[in-house]
Every structure is written in C-alpha cells, then in structure tokens.
Amino acid sequence: MYHKTTGYRVFSYFNYAFMILAGLACFLPLLHLLAQSLSSKAAISGNMVSFWPVGFNVDAYIKTFNNSNFNGAMLTSITRTVLGTTISMFILICAGYALSKEFRGRNVLMWFFIFTMLFSGGLIPSYILITALGLKDTIWALVLPGAFGAYNLILLVNFFKTIPKALEEAAFIDGASFFVILSKIYLPLSLPGIATVSLFIMVGHWNSWFDGILYMSDASKYPLASFLQTVVVQSNMQNMAMSQSEVAAMSEQSIKAAQIFVSTLPIILVYPFLQRYFVKGIVLGAVKE
C-alpha cells in the first residue's frame, strides 16, 4: 500500500512512540493518584511514590468510607444523577421526537429553544430566580435548572430525523399510537444517540460542583463534586503556600487522593462501555450531509 521508504519507516517508529506517550499522558496522572492513595505517609512525604504504591495500605479508603460527610455527598450525587438524567431524557426525547417532524410553528419553536444556547441571563439573575422559587437548599436546585439542554436537543432531533419515515407510516397503518411508535421504533433505532446524550447528562451531573456550592447553604448538603472542591482545591490553596509540608499535612494527600479516585471511579468504569456509542453519536450528530 504505502511507500516503504526509510523516511516513512523512521517516522512510523517515532509516531508509534509519540502516540503511546500521548495515550499514557492522559492516564498516568490518575495512576499516580491511585498509587498515592494506597501509599504510606512516609513514602508520600519522602516523594517516593510515582505510579506504584509504596508501603501499601488501604487506610485512606477506610477513612474515606467512614467519613459520613463523604458518604452523604456520594448519596446526594447518585440521587441527583439518577433524578436529573431521567427528567432530562424525558423532556428531551419528547421534544426531540416532536421536532424531528414537520408541523406548523416547528421552526419558530426550534429557534425558541436554540436561543437559550446563544444567550442567557447569567449567574446573578439565575441565582436570584432559584432563590425566589424556593429551590435553594433542595436537590431540585441541582436538577431542574439544567434539565433542558438545547445542544442535546439538536443531537436527538438529528438522530430521530435519520429514521426512515416509511417505518412510522407502516406502524400507523397497523394502528400503533404515538407512544408505541416512539418506544418501539424510535428509541431502539436511535440507541447511539440516546446513549450519547444520556452519558453527557450523567457525567455532567456527576461532575457538576459549582451549583452545589452556589445553592446549598450548608456543606452537609453538598454533592460529591462540591464536597471534593472544598476538600481538594480550597484546602490545597493554603497548603500550597507552605509547600515543604509537614508530615501531618502529607497524610492528608493520601486521603485526598483516595477521595478523588473514588469519585472518579464511576466514570472510569462506565465510559469504556459507552465509548462506541458516544463516538458514533458525536460523529452522526456533528457531521451531517
């Protein structure tokens, strides 16, 4: 197929090495974190931990899982993710199916939805609205405001549009209702799209930290990502100033690492299975003829 010139062969070796390095660069920091979480205090403070635990122990994990704040935050995150994804997908699938059809006022409605992507009230007005609606300090403040996403709607509409009209017409003649057509024809046939959008929404909820800090007045109501933000980022800011740190602060590093790792684990576990969907989903959603 290709010119087997020396130049190309040399390039090939470098390319292989470079690509493998690029792949590792995206993954080694997490491995470093895992190693730290499993290492002893002395090994961490002696800067001996790279990608393999030194002085193996699981104390950090025991401490993490015995921390009621951490467990509470985890539960809040799971609740908001399940609740939020269900509500979002319900709204988006209904609207996405409808807007993939032609009907009077469809374009006006579509632009009404898309405009939310182009312009927004911004931080303060949103904060005041949520407060005025009495959603502050409830899980609804984390779930409802972002439930509708115009970008996700566009992805779904484009997916539903690729399904042949004839299928729907045949089902109508057989007496199928809108609901049957949606659940028996559209949903199974647009699985990559649905899976992609669900994955985005799930990851979004799981990773979302700012709304927790904004809308929860009490740290005990924080979701996991907000909890982590206070533990990892805010406390580290103080640590950074006195960097050549004492041993006590260093054992904190192991607990922090364990907490970050536990909170990231669901994503690391779910995403390889959904990868083939989202790659297909992105490509079909973005590259249109």
Place this chain on the structure above:
Amino acid sequence: MKKSWPLYVLCIPAFVFVCIFSYGPMVGLLMAFQDYKPWLGITGSRWIGLDNFERIFQYKEATQAIVNTLIIAVSKIIVGIIVPIVMAILLSEIRNMGIKKSVQTLVYLPHFLSWVTVAGLMIDILGLDGGINHILTQIFGNDPIYFLGDPDLFRFTVVISDVWKSFGFGMIVYLATIAGINPSYYEAAEIDGATRRQQIRYVTLPSMLPMIIVISTLSLGNILDAGFDQVFNLYNPLVYSTGDIIDTYVYRSSLLNGQYGFGTAVGLFKSGISLILIVVSYRLAYKYANYKIF
C-alpha cells in the same frame, strides 16, 4: 397522520422548562440597569441607567479580567484547533488497530473528568514538590517552578491543561472525517508517485478542510469564554493579575462582595458580545462550509 396536536403536547415539558429556567433569568437582566438591593428586589431598586456598564471600564480589575479572558480564550481556541487536527492525522497513520484503539480510549478519558478532579491532580503534580518539579530539578538542577502561583506562567498552565483535557475528544470528528476519505484518492496519489507526506498534504488535509472551517468558525463564539470551571479551581490571589477572567470576576464582585447590579452588567456585557459573535460565526460556517444547526 396529519393530526399534529400530539406533537405540540410533546413539546410542552421542554417549553415550560425553557420559559422558567432559561427565559426567566433574562428578566433578571434588568438588574444591570439598577442599583440593585436584595431587600428591595427588582421592582423596588433604584434605576441608574448605564452607570454599571461605565464602571466596567473604570474599574481596573474589570478591564484586566476582560483582557485576561481574551488572551486565555484566544490561545485556547488556537491551540485547541491545531492540536486535535495534528493528533488525528498522526493517529490515522497508526496501522496497528489494537494500539490505535487503546490510544483512542485513553485520550478520550480526560474529557470526562471533572475540573475539580483535574485541578486536584494538577495541584499535586505541579506543586513545588510535585512530580513535574521533581523531574525538572533532578534533570536541570534549577529551582522548582511555581506553575500555579506565578502570574507569568499561569495562562500557559491553563492553556496546556485545557489541551490535555480536551484534545482527545476534539479529535473525534477529525478521525471520522479522515476515515471517510475515499481510499482511491490515496491510490491515485500513490500511482502518481506521491510520498506519504505529500498524500497527507494534498489528500488528507484538503478533505478535512470543511470540517476545520466549521469548527474554527463556530469556536469564534467562545472568544469571551475562558472556562470558569477550570480557572476557578486553579487560580488564587497570587495570579489574579493574569488569571482572573470575566466569569470569576463576576462571581467575586457580585456574589462575594454584594455588587449584584454591577455583576449582572458585566455578565450581560459578555453575553451580548458572545451572542453577536455566535450569530456571525454561524453565518460564516453556513456560508463557507454549508453548515446548518438542524
């Protein structure tokens, strides 16, 4: 079949949510023209016209935040377009499917990590006694570099970490575009004696061009969006001079210091310019690459 009322019914939930949570806050933008006091509300606060907007250009911190936003966002856009393109071309040259798939899986991963997680990793790795400095001091014997506390380096750190997090995901459409190129173009080029490098230059790149144009023009709309999640988690008072962006400034000046009306005005200023830029970029993408949103 022609009855379309069920379609309207299906749109109701989305319509209700958008009215409340997207259009609702837009009413609150009136605060930008007020000396807003929370206890008086929008109906009771004093109207002050454009004073809040004038203040944006009077406060040194605010103009500095706008400048920082532009510098960081533009650097991110440029690097964020070039790196995925180059990586997609290089990855498509890998013929071993196992390695190719593994590399792909690994480079997509950071996109799905929270900025809190990434900030945690970076604070650890880039700290004075972190991994990177450990390596640098061993090899070059220099003093440790304060990546997150040095105003001169902060923007650089922000751009590089953004690329690390997002280049894999950005590659997806380019890889798909390359995979969709008709192999007979390469065969024809090969018969004409084109080297592999020439094939990339005269076949691969031109075939990617429409996609590159679409993505580049659409990214124009992000010119005032330097990434709140990232900067908020990485910055600290030491680097406000170069790292404070519009969104973090709005947060600090309004929610932390109580200047609600002013914060809203800064936000509206940003949204307004962004809206214009997005509309222009969509028009350009439509004109030059025939791109349609839906």
